Amino acid sequence: MQITVCLGDSCHLKGTRQVAETLQRLIWENGLQDEIDLSGTFCMGRCRTGVSVTVDGAYHSLSPETTERFFQEQILPQLRQ
Numbered sequence: 113m114q115i116t117v118c119l120g121d122s123c124h125l126k127g128t129r130q131v132a133e134t135l136q137r138l139i140w141e142n143g144l145q146d147e148i149d150l151s152g153t154f155c156m157g158r159c160r161t162g163v164s165v166t167v168d169g170a171y172h173s174l175s176p177e178t179t180e181r182f183f184q185e186q187i188l189p190q191l192r193q
């Protein structure tokens with residue numbers, strides 16, 4: 113699974129760093145380092161709704177507050193399919 117976090121200025125102001133750190137921590141806590149590739153990218157052109165994140169190309173809007181829940185409810189079930 114490929115997770116890409118926007119590193120553009122607008123998303124940065126909304127908490128990209130916290131979102132990325134939370135994802136990184138959850139990947140490690142769940143032992144998913146071999147299954148999830150976490151990377152960053154430049155502006156995705158959806159600055160208004162960021163923090164912009166794609167999961168295998170599918171767009172999602174996250175915030176530092178919603179990241180952990182998103183991981184539990186969206187990422188983990190997709191990996192178990």
Ligand code: FES
Nearest residue numbers: 118120123158159
């Ligand atoms: S800065 Fe993230 S979508 Fe533009």
